[in-house]
Amino acid sequence: MSSSLLTFSGHQYLRQRLVLSILSGKHIRIDKIRPEDKNPGLRDYEISLLRLLERVTNGTIIEISVTGTALLLRPGVISGGTVVHECPLTRSVGYFLEPVIMLAPFSKKPLNLTLTGITTDENDLSVDLLRTVTLSHLQLFGISDGLELRIKKRGAAPGGGGEVQFLCPIVKQVKTLNFVEPGKIKRIRGISHAVRVNPQFSNRMIEAARSILNRYIPDIYLYSDVYKGEESGKSPGYALSILAESTTGAIHCAEAISQAGVAPEDIGLKATRALLSEINRGGCVDRRHQTLILLMMVLGSEDVGRCRMSEPTAKTIQFLRDVQSFFGTSFKVVQADPSDPESSQLVYSCYGTGYVNANRTLA
């Protein structure tokens, strides 16, 4: 198809556009990547991501202009298989895993990806939340058997030294989602970890979190995850990743990461308050996972998928626009409770494109 080239501008929303390009098979050209910056063009982590995408696919052609301010991507097929990738220390492995998670179910062969680098940082989802929350969201679409994220070594910023292994099964098609009942929060889980610092820090974060959460429900289990020696990476750091699950399986999550000069108690409280803020936003899907859910709804079988979520984030708004460019699918977004003026929750619905994994080897 000659009309299959789409053009975008700017470095923002790069990851979702790369993902949509590879899934839809449409070529993309992105220009004006930081043209005004004193250090113009693509960053090292963006180049690294492009190289990673090149390796999980077959036949992908990426052309980057001399200045790095423009790139052209002609996507190949998603091949999967065993891939090892070293992530630069400028971004955590979450930055790289988020787009890969969107692609992996549609591979030719199940993906077995090993990533090394920083496992938890401020900007992207930590490996703990990816493992406990993101993968649970994939299960809503029938992607489950053999889906796993193993945290082999932890690596805090700036030294990194962590290692994770992501295993993803392949599917022929994803199920249509119909998730409009948020339910009530029935349990809270958390993972507290501390590497290369006093291991008591982990317990101090848990104590602080419990001081707020104990009032709500008894089913709270905050786990202190200990990594020692080689497995604890190269830099000191600690964090609390916490999630709340409802009676209908809706999950909300939050986390807080160690900062210089801040006590572990305050990190624990910060994570907990962030979680309450997410719970209060409501809906069936965590805010950080809106785009993943919407993508899988677009790819769902030819039926109407519906999901109740909170108001879209900036990323989600742009994602909805980009989805329309790539797949021609528009979502219907309406108030979930028109009668309740307090509620800002919305129901997102769309007609699935009936995307079939054509890469899958027929066995």
Next chain:
Amino acid sequence: AQALASSQESKRKNWIKLIYNSDLTPEEILHGETKDTDEEDVDDFFTIKRKSDVSETEVLDMGKEAYEEGELEKWEDEELLESIRGLFITGQDAG
């Protein structure tokens, strides 16, 4: 009465129209004043936006959304903590 009507309107955004049939950037949709600002404010707003477009601060493509200022601090309030009890299974009020 007009003020009330417009505040009602801003609360109930027409998301479909904003997302698919407007030239506003996602940030403008979420944070921009659309209805009840007067002309001058709109001008100011756009000037600032243009300046920040070329500013040095890099907007990272992040997996985690940052919290607005004060969004976490407000949870120190005991009343607010009590107010969301209904969202948990132990809460009495079926909200």
